Amino acid sequence: MSKAQKNAVAKYRAAQIQIQALINPTTEPDLAGDWEYLRRQFDGSSKKALAWAISHAKASMDTFAVWKDDQIDHPLEVKAVSMPAALDEAARIFGYVDYADMAEEHEWSADQGLNIEPKKNNARPSRS
Structure with missing residues (x-):
């Protein structure tokens, strides 16, 4: 498409x-x-x-930090009601219809994809 x-x-x-x-x-x-x-x-x-x-x-939405593996120092901040909704919104910002469309386009397996975590008090994403 x-x-x-x-x-x-x-x-x-x-x-x-x-x-x-x-x-x-x-x-x-x-x-x-x-x-x-x-x-x-x-x-x-x-x-x-x-x-x-x-x-x-x-x-009233939560803020999530969303990033690609090589962009942990510059995460995208996304407001959403849930993590799946935040992933869909991040994918839309990156130019896709939703996260499933982005995953299909990149042919990601189950352990690949965008990284996400709730953002608390302006903290940076953890490096795990």
């Missing part, structure tokens, strides 16, 4: 998720109710409610 195709797939998937979960949340009754409540807090503005939700979601 070409880089342009990968980007198109990623953008389509992101738009699909956004539409289902945020813009038209009626697929889940509880989410729809929560979304309407949040919109009311911002005088009915979906744009303001979405911006607030995104900023608060990012603030």
Whole structure:
């Protein structure tokens, strides 16, 4: 798959998720109710409610240090809700659709790939 195709797939998937979960949340009754409540807090503005939700979601995410073997001194800092999500985000930053796509492209085996660890108090990754 070409880089342009990968980007198109990623953008389509992101738009699909956004539409289902945020813009038209009626697929889940509880989410729809929560979304309407949040919109009311911002005088009915979906744009303001979405911006607030995104900023608060990012603030509550953990920070992970992600690096390639030869780049331990310059790890990528990624905010995510979990390690797998951080690996997917790092792979996207490196130009792939997700971590599985990156691993497939590099033909990594089970013991190869990106290195990751939770980042605590601005500490550098450990050299193990």
